[in-house]
Amino acid sequence: MPADPGSHGAHAARPDEVPAAANAPTRESAAGRVPQRLAQAALKDLPWEVGVAKPDPAIVVDKVTRTFGGLTAVSVDHLEVQRGGITGLIGPNGAGKTTLFNLLTGFDQPNTGTWSFDGRDLGRLSPHQVARLGVVRTFQLTKALSRLTVLQNMLLGAQGQRGESFLRALVPGGWRAQEKENTERAMDLLRRFKLDAKKDDFAGILSGGQRKLLEMARALMSDPKVVMLDEPMAGVNPALTQSLLGHVKDLREEGMTVIFVEHDMDVVRDISDWVVVMAAGKIIAEGPPESISQNKAVVDAYLGAHHDAPLTVEEEDRVLAEAEAEVARELHGGQPGTDVISDGPGGRR
Numbered sequence: 590m591p592a593d594p595g596s597h598g599a600h601a602a603r604p605d606e607v608p609a610a611a612n613a614p615t616r617e618s619a620a621g622r623v624p625q626r627l628a629q630a631a632l633k634d635l636p637w638e639v640g641v642a643k644p645d646p647a648i649v650v651d652k653v654t655r656t657f658g659g660l661t662a663v664s665v666d667h668l669e670v671q672r673g674g675i676t677g678l679i680g681p682n683g684a685g686k687t688t689l690f691n692l693l694t695g696f697d698q699p700n701t702g703t704w705s706f707d708g709r710d711l712g713r714l715s716p717h718q719v720a721r722l723g724v725v726r727t728f729q730l731t732k733a734l735s736r737l738t739v740l741q742n743m744l745l746g747a748q749g750q751r752g753e754s755f756l757r758a759l760v761p762g763g764w765r766a767q768e769k770e771n772t773e774r775a776m777d778l779l780r781r782f783k784l785d786a787k788k789d790d791f792a793g794i795l796s797g798g799q800r801k802l803l804e805m806a807r808a809l810m811s812d813p814k815v816v817m818l819d820e821p822m823a824g825v826n827p828a829l830t831q832s833l834l835g836h837v838k839d840l841r842e843e844g845m846t847v848i849f850v851e852h853d854m855d856v857v858r859d860i861s862d863w864v865v866v867m868a869a870g871k872i873i874a875e876g877p878p879e880s881i882s883q884n885k886a887v888v889d890a891y892l893g894a895h896h897d898a899p900l901t902v903e904e905e906d907r908v909l910a911e912a913e914a915e916v917a918r919e920l921h922g923g924q925p926g927t928d929v930i931s932d933g934p935g936g937r938r
């Protein structure tokens with residue numbers, strides 16, 4: 590669903606709203622304030638400026654660029670993500686959101702730039718090294734993963750995120766102990782996300798909402814500190830939307846830093862403490878949710894992205910290249926990191 594920076598939805602966040610965390614008790618901090626209030630208080634007086642310094646940044650991005658051929662997919666000068674808050678990353682199609690996610694989590698490497706988590710440089714680390722430091726992302730359930738059971742998906746999540754190796758499997762007893770621990774953790778998470786009864790079902794037969802729950806549960810297998818959610822509400826029917834939103838808010842209540850990409854502006858308004866807007870690879874606006882719909886650069890970017898004029902030759906080439914990449918991804922089983930069009934320094938082929 591196309592983002593609509595101008596609409597006002599039924600779930601609009603109230604500044605004083607305390608989330609009814611659906612599946613976990615709301616934890617109070619020492620100061621007696623819930624994490625949502627702490628995050629919002631920390632961000633309250635900041636200027637609504639691109640690149641603005643945050644009081645306690647978990648992630649800091651500096652001069653990160655990523656090009657594909659002649660196209661600059663990401664060109665972020667400076668971005669700080671506040672610890673313990675929920676940051677929404679929005680922007681029209683092709684803005685560079687997914688590419689930025691891939692860069693921050695080690696699934697792609699930039700042409701230039703640095704980024705860090707808790708002051709630690711994440712450049713050149715592999716996805717499982719990044720995950721071991723506590724930064725993980727969700728992936729949409731691909732065709733290949735759909736053919737595995739729900740529990741197998743969870744265990745694969747542990748493997749992919751923690752970087753369990755073949756060598757480890759050869760250590761006598763070590764593998765079995767690890768597998769038992771992983772299975773217990775997987776079942777705990779499946780219970781929390783109400784998917785335990787489905788553990789032996791193929792992931793492919795889950796509803797859209799249940800898939801999203803599984804993607805989130807799988808990302809939590811490595812006990813992360815920063816969770817990056819890729820369109821957590823896409824394809825979810827309204828009955829499950831509130832439950833999913835509750836789960837995202839729970840992550841913040843548990844002290845995690847959440848960054849999510851989402852096209853649905855009602856969802857963005859409901860759960861974000863802060864919103865970052867990208868267009869054509871750059872960050873064009875930052876601020877609390879209420880600041881975004883009035884921002885002229887944001888409105889222009891969305892209107893520009895949805896114009897009906899015929900495509901230019903360059904745009905047509907880009908659309909064709911995207912379609913080809915999509916087909917190639919399908920042929921490679923849809924696994925992350927198998928994109929074929931990639932001429933950057935660390936591009937995966």
Ligand SMILES: Nc1ncnc2c1ncn2[C@@H]1O[C@H](COP(=O)(O)OP(=O)(O)OP(=O)(O)O)[C@@H](O)[C@H]1O
Pocket residue numbers: 657660661662680681682683684685686687688689907910911914928929930931
């Ligand atoms: N592997 C790749 N090879 C070539 N071009 C790519 C590749 N990955 C991304 N791009 C291009 O980079 C630009 C940014 O894409 P990206 O998927 O990051 O945007 P997005 O904001 O996530 O879009 P959407 O909301 O549609 O998912 C697009 O023009 C896309 O075609």
